[in-house]
Amino acid sequence: MGVRKAVKGVAEFLMETVGEVVAEVLLGVLACALVLGLGLGLYLSWSFSPRSTVVGLGVLSLLFAHGGWRTYRDTAEGRRRRGVAAMTTAFSH
Numbered sequence: 001m002g003v004r005k006a007v008k009g010v011a012e013f014l015m016e017t018v019g020e021v022v023a024e025v026l027l028g029v030l031a032c033a034l035v036l037g038l039g040l041g042l043y044l045s046w047s048f049s050p051r052s053t054v055v056g057l058g059v060l061s062l063l064f065a066h067g068g069w070r071t072y073r074d075t076a077e078g079r080r081r082r083g084v085a086a087m088t089t090a091f092s093h
Contacts, residue, residue: 045053 042053045056
């Protein structure tokens with residue numbers, strides 16, 4: 001009885017470990033694809049219009065900065081984030 005329980009425990013451990021490895025590999029591949037896609041988009045954008053690329057990155061940086069600022073800033077008791085504050089906070093997470 002104890003051997004079956006031990007074998008079952010080892011099998012569950014191995015299945016969980018293999019599942020985690022597969023998930024990590026898939027997430028790594030997706031992350032690399034995302035970085036390559038962003039790099040390609042940046043390259044194509046820069047070749048089309050460098051000024052628009054700089055302006056777009058500036059706006060993106062402002063959105064991240066505003067979202068981070070609103071995230072760590074204390075809100076008044078009973079008030080929620082609305083409008084731009086909610087959008088940039090969600091965007092920065």
